[in-house]
Amino acid sequence: MKAAKARGKKLEVDLLARVEGEGGLFIKLQGGAVTEVRFNIFEPPRFFEAFLRGRHYSEVPDIVARICGICPIAYQMSAVHAIEAAFDVKVSGPLRTLRRLLYCGEWIESHALHIYMLHAPDFLGYQDVIQMAKDHAEVVERALKLKKIGNELVSLLGGREIHPVSVRVGGFYRVPAKKELVPLAEKLKWARDAALDTVQWTADLPFPEFEQDYEFVALHHPEEYPFNEGRLISNKGLNIAVREYDHHFVEEHVEHSNALHSQLKVRGPYLVGPLARYNLNFEQLSPLAQDAARAAGLPAICRNPFQSIVVRAIETLYACDEALRIIEGYEVPERPFVEVQPHAATGFACTEAPRGILYHRYDIDDNGLITDAKIVPPTSQNQKTIEGDLRQFVTRNINLPKDKLTWQCEQVVRNYDPCISCATHFLKLNIERNEPEDEPAVPPPTTAVP
Amino acid sequence: MRLLNASSSPAVPSLPSFDRKPDLSQKDTKKTDPKNLKYSLSPGEIVVIGFGDPLRGDDAVGHKIAERILQWGLPEVRVIATPRLTAELSEALGRAHLAIFVHATPPSRRDEVAACALDPCPSKITSSHVEDPCVLLSITHATYGRYPYAWCIGVPAVNFDFGQNLSPEAEHGIGVALERINHMIEENCNLPV
Numbered sequence: 001m002k003a004a005k006a007r008g009k010k011l012e013v014d015l016l017a018r019v020e021g022e023g024g025l026f027i028k029l030q031g032g033a034v035t036e037v038r039f040n041i042f043e044p045p046r047f048f049e050a051f052l053r054g055r056h057y058s059e060v061p062d063i064v065a066r067i068c069g070i071c072p073i074a075y076q077m078s079a080v081h082a083i084e085a086a087f088d089v090k091v092s093g094p095l096r097t098l099r100r101l102l103y104c105g106e107w108i109e110s111h112a113l114h115i116y117m118l119h120a121p122d123f124l125g126y127q128d129v130i131q132m133a134k135d136h137a138e139v140v141e142r143a144l145k146l147k148k149i150g151n152e153l154v155s156l157l158g159g160r161e162i163h164p165v166s167v168r169v170g171g172f173y174r175v176p177a178k179k180e181l182v183p184l185a186e187k188l189k190w191a192r193d194a195a196l197d198t199v200q201w202t203a204d205l206p207f208p209e210f211e212q213d214y215e216f217v218a219l220h221h222p223e224e225y226p227f228n229e230g231r232l233i234s235n236k237g238l239n240i241a242v243r244e245y246d247h248h249f250v251e252e253h254v255e256h257s258n259a260l261h262s263q264l265k266v267r268g269p270y271l272v273g274p275l276a277r278y279n280l281n282f283e284q285l286s287p288l289a290q291d292a293a294r295a296a297g298l299p300a301i302c303r304n305p306f307q308s309i310v311v312r313a314i315e316t317l318y319a320c321d322e323a324l325r326i327i328e329g330y331e332v333p334e335r336p337f338v339e340v341q342p343h344a345a346t347g348f349a350c351t352e353a354p355r356g357i358l359y360h361r362y363d364i365d366d367n368g369l370i371t372d373a374k375i376v377p378p379t380s381q382n383q384k385t386i387e388g389d390l391r392q393f394v395t396r397n398i399n400l401p402k403d404k405l406t407w408q409c410e411q412v413v414r415n416y417d418p419c420i421s422c423a424t425h426f427l428k429l430n431i432e433r434n435e436p437e438d439e440p441a442v443p444p445p446t447t448a449v450p
Numbered sequence: 451m452r453l454l455n456a457s458s459s460p461a462v463p464s465l466p467s468f469d470r471k472p473d474l475s476q477k478d479t480k481k482t483d484p485k486n487l488k489y490s491l492s493p494g495e496i497v498v499i500g501f502g503d504p505l506r507g508d509d510a511v512g513h514k515i516a517e518r519i520l521q522w523g524l525p526e527v528r529v530i531a532t533p534r535l536t537a538e539l540s541e542a543l544g545r546a547h548l549a550i551f552v553h554a555t556p557p558s559r560r561d562e563v564a565a566c567a568l569d570p571c572p573s574k575i576t577s578s579h580v581e582d583p584c585v586l587l588s589i590t591h592a593t594y595g596r597y598p599y600a601w602c603i604g605v606p607a608v609n610f611d612f613g614q615n616l617s618p619e620a621e622h623g624i625g626v627a628l629e630r631i632n633h634m635i636e637e638n639c640n641l642p643v
Binding site: 069113117129130131133134137140141144145147148151160161162163165 | 534
């Protein structure tokens with residue numbers, strides 16, 4: 001397609017597949033510059049925070065799990081940690097370790113889904129994974145097996161793979177016997193090898209040259225790659241306890257989105273997710289994952305969001321490695337949960353969902369009833385950064401043919417694996433150009449197009 | 451998709467998700483005695499997938515039917531019970547000659563057990579689970595180069611409240627569905643390989 005044709009006034013994609021939720025994009029160009037970018041999220045508000053008011057704290061983990069079918073563990077983990085923080089309960093030892101194991105299962109399942117089924121088709125030029133499977137059957141087969149093993153881990157610990165039911169405040173309703181974990185260990189050894197192959201496979205994909213000076217925000221724990229605990233840090237000086245979150249971050253409503261935009265009060269947009277975790281916690285990765293990252297040619301600080309697919313593969317490898325470590329050392333807890341005594345309090349927690357930090361805050365009364373709740377999902381936090389990426393990407397690549405530009409704008413969004421159960425199903429992209437058809441808008445593209 | 455030993459923790463509801471072939475040492479000999487079977491076993495594997503939420507009243511009919519079929523002890527039949535359909539089920543479908551999906555359907559004008567033949571249909575995958583068995587057939591076809599003959603059986607259901615009790619309508623539908631599945635398995639040996 002000729003570039004001139006791409007400078008039509010409007011570029012439209014009715015359906016952006018491989019994301020969840022309902023939303024759209026509007027990009028306006030004037031005088032060779034991008035003057036407006038709107039990541040429209042028009043999926044109706046889901047009111048979960050309102051649903052929670054008046055409910056007993058013990059119901060919260062099962063209610064919030066329904067927010068998302070991909071990352072229900074993340075919602076459960078943030079909820080139970082926030083409520084336990086309110087009640088001054090510390091879950092430690094094997095129960096704490098089991099929670100890490102459960103999160104490993106969700107990361108494996110979620111990352112395998114996104115790497116192979118949602119993101120890889122972008123790089124290889126397929127509309128979806130079904131088309132991709134016709135030419136890369138063995139790759140999709142590997143994805144399905146990896147995803148299945150992640151789900152089996154979630155199913156064993158959580159009772160079922162989608163919207164698990166075994167998580168409770170203080171621990172679990174049921175914990176597995178050691179012999180139940182043994183068969184999974186064998187499968188996880190295969191998964192670890194498959195994840196290693198995945199790192200190498202993703203590293204060979206063609207990445208557009210696109211680096212940005214992001215503020216990465218993630219949990220940081222001195223001794224382990226973060227799942228459930230740690231301080232919130234950034235590469236630009238943020239270093240706070242989770243309970244200080246509301247002092248540093250603010251949510252605002254914008255007209256074009258039903259999802260609140262989150263930003264740092266002082267510095268504005270920031271990035272959460274695998275890229276942030278990796279950049280802020282490289283030393284906490286297992287040696288195997290670190291070696292795999294180096295072998296893949298990934299720098300210790302990665303600023304190209306298109307390479308998030310490699311980082312997800314490294315985190316999948318880490319999750320398999322960590323799960324095996326936990327299973328090998330597993331001792332059945334004496335009790336599946338610790339007792340909780342409710343009292344009026346406010347609790348805060350942040351955990352690392354596959355897509356980034358997930359913040360929960362609950363106000364609870366003396367009867368253990370929720371009086372107020374605040375939930376900030378990762379996609380909400382990344383919205384402004386996604387819009388910033390689109391602005392930069394379109395500016396640099398304005399001369400790309402229309403279909404390639406459209407394709408890569410969608411890819412820019414999918415770099416973030418937007419969890420659109422929490423935000424957007426289909427995306428409509430409109431690019432409006434108010435400039436002459438034959439006027440070069442910006443310098444030639446620097447992007448390597450697959 | 452596995453059977454949890456819920457007895458070790460009375461606080462946990464029974465979650466009979468599983469992916470099994472029958473344990474022939476535990477089989478119901480009355481039902482699996484060849485004299486009581488009306489058919490010989492199939493030329494290829496059969497997979498029965500019961501899906502639905504076992505904690506939401508009649509939505510458990512898929513699980514209940516799967517449990518009953520497991521008790522038949524048919525060695526060629528792989529029985530799976532799961533709350534949701536997931537893409538990785540295509541691995542089982544890729545090996546099967548016949549697939550039977552069974553689940554609860556909301557009340558409609560036709561309050562009877564209905565079976566419809568399925569074909570692969572292209573669709574988008576955006577989540578960890580899929581809503582339509584036809585999408586699973588598409589994934590199976592693309593990944594494994596084949597897909598099974600497939601049927602979907604809907605059992606009319608009236609109660610989707612929390613709980614593990616079935617309505618009389620659902621109980622009746624289970625019996626009808628089992629007869630229908632029995633017949634499908636019987637006919638399977640006549641399907642071209």
